[in-house]
Amino acid sequence: MDSDLKNDAQDLLIRYGGDAFPNLFRSAKGSIVIDSNGREILDFTSGQMCATLGHNHPAITRAIKESCDTALHMFSGMIPEPVVKLAKALADWLPSPLRKSLLLSTGSESNEAALRLAKLATGGYEVIALGGSWHGTTGGSAAATFASDRRGYGPKVPGNHMIPEPNAYRCPIDHCRDSCDMSCLNVGLKMFDMASDGAPAAIIAEPVISAGGVIVPPAGYFDCLRDAAQQRGMLLIFDEAQTAFGRVGASCSAAKLEVAPDIMTLSKTLGGGLPLAATVTSPDIEDRAHTAGFTFYTSHVSDPLPASVGLAVLQTIQEEDLVARAIRMGNYLTERLRDLQQQHESIGDIRGEGLLLGVELVTDRETRQPFHQLGAVTTERCFELGLSMNIRRRPERGAVWRIAPPLTVTTEEIDLAITILDQALVEGLETLTGRK
Ligand SMILES: Cc1ncc(COP(=O)(O)O)c(C=O)c1O
Structure with missing residues (x-):
């Protein structure tokens, strides 16, 4: 058998x-x-x-069983109650001004949504991502991903630029050894400015570059990235698929770093094993994107079952x-x-x-x-x-x-x-x- x-x-x-x-x-x-x-x-x-x-935590299996008695899935235009409850829990959990959530299924999707929000809110389309980054396997997310094999799939979404990752142990520009002085960032930004079409939209980064070799950027790196985004009129996106909700010993990396991104994406650690992801932003950015016609209408957007599980995950992290x-x-x-x-x-x-x-x-x-x-x-x-x-x-x-x-x-x-x-x-x- x-x-x-x-x-x-x-x-x-x-x-x-x-x-x-x-x-x-x-x-x-x-x-x-x-x-x-x-x-x-x-x-x-x-x-x-x-x-x-841990696998099959009783709080998760209980939430799934309860959803079986209420609702698993709904028409995407209907907002189920657990979705609003999870949005509220996320707004309480995450640093200001992150308050408005879009609940999706996968990390790739959450980054697609983040990039689309940034493009509409800024009117630009250029994206800076870090070497070694992994943001997903779908079009926009894959174009901003530099840890996986990019070969063989034809042209990527235009406007994506890579800057070298701050790897102090294995410096990508052969400059530092053991202590990163952020020359990689300065070089990378200069290269972007030279190559830019003048339509900047977003900088996207994982707070710990995980698939790229668990690289922890040096102190102050994300403040510089925050400034770099602001100077260029770009939005800063933190991809916290792996780092939010306890993994790095904090509620999320943004809180630990005391750097507020404009958009945060959440996935793996939010669903506790079920496909659940979220793109979270400020009311101001949400309003700008909405006014410009933002849509992200998927089969499983705002589904009740994963939202109930997400609530159980957040509650369990606090209780335990x-x-x-x-x-x-x-x-x-x-x-x-x-x-x-x-x-x-x-x-x-x-x-x-x-x-x-x-x-x-x-x-x-x-x-x-x-x-x-x-x-x-x-x-x-x-x-x-x-x-x-x-x-x-x-x-x-x-x-x-x-x-x-x-x-x-x-x-x-x-x-x-x-x-x-x-x-x-x-x-x-x-x-x-x-x-x-
Ligand atoms: C940091 C990060 N972002 C996004 C993704 C993509 O998530 P998914 O595989 O759920 O689409 C991953 C997946 O490994 C990831 O590690």
């Missing part, structure tokens, strides 16, 4: 990229996913970075004090990773915020040559030993493990993950050097 289904999976599913696991999967609970053989695996990617409350827990567990995990770094020369850098951590693998710490092979074999070995991990492997950006367990992770689960990582690193190196 299992092997029939596995064969069917090969026969019937389009391969959509990323690492495919050898087995099928049956269920998930808390920090654990269980495959078709009943094998338990620690999930240190929180699914696709969405299961911040998960923001504070992310700081506590993040500190513990970082400490344990630093212990591991003492024993493994191949761990070049450990970085991140809260429970969004990156571990960069190098052949030696001086040259910082990315150790892609070690990344591949150890990630595979971790999985065999019961730990699911995500490796970001880009030739020019290094081999970086992204470690992001649910915020509900326990110290015992972290200890087990560290034991597995240790064993995988030892064995991975032995395999590659033929020392065993």
Whole structure:
């Protein structure tokens, strides 16, 4: 039965990229996913970075069950009650002036909506995005995405410009080492000004550049980005798909950075595993865009089921004090990773915020040559030993493990993950050097 289904999976599913696991999967609970053989695996990617409350949290399943008794979906022009309640909760949760929400399904969509709002509100169309950014796979979001493969799909939406990302460990302009002085930003903005058609609309950025290698920009970076946007008449968009609602040990990165974006997009961590996203802006920008004819009418805009789940997610984060827990567990995990770094020369850098951590693998710490092979074999070995991990492997950006367990992770689960990582690193190196 299992092997029939596995064969069917090969026969019937389009391969959509990323690492495919050898087995099928049956269920998930808390920090654990269980495959078709009943094998338990620690999930240190929180699914696709969405299961911040852990898999199948009772508050989420309860909200889903309650929606089954009320409403799952409605005509897009009808506003269900949970949608207004979630908009109110978001306005309370997010920093001023972010007050008006559009509730959608995916992160890509939320960025499409943000870019369209910015284009209508400014009258421009040019967009600045950061190297290593990931904003989605749909037209406008993909055009502003520089972490994934851009080749083979023809021309992108015109007007998108990339500026080099502030990666202090692996400076994209070969200028700094270990401490970013923001030359990358100044160079990038100058290049944009030279190339601009004079129709600027938005700067879009992730507060932690996650898919690009968990890069944390230096202090003051987003203030400069805020100023750069203002000077050019552009709107600043924070893509907080991964960083909002506890993951980085704060309500959201904008609050932590004390930088107010004009538009914020939310997705993964808002839905707790269900497709829910939001684009949030100020009343003034909403009004300007509306006056200019803004539309974003989708099949699942303002659906009641995901909105009820979003409310349950926000309530649970508060009830279980998960923001504070992310700081506590993040500190513990970082400490344990630093212990591991003492024993493994191949761990070049450990970085991140809260429970969004990156571990960069190098052949030696001086040259910082990315150790892609070690990344591949150890990630595979971790999985065999019961730990699911995500490796970001880009030739020019290094081999970086992204470690992001649910915020509900326990110290015992972290200890087990560290034991597995240790064993995988030892064995991975032995395999590659033929020392065993
Ligand atoms: C920061 C960020 N923004 C947007 C997206 C796109 O979200 P989705 O895959 O839900 O369209 C992702 C997905 O990985 C992301 O990490």
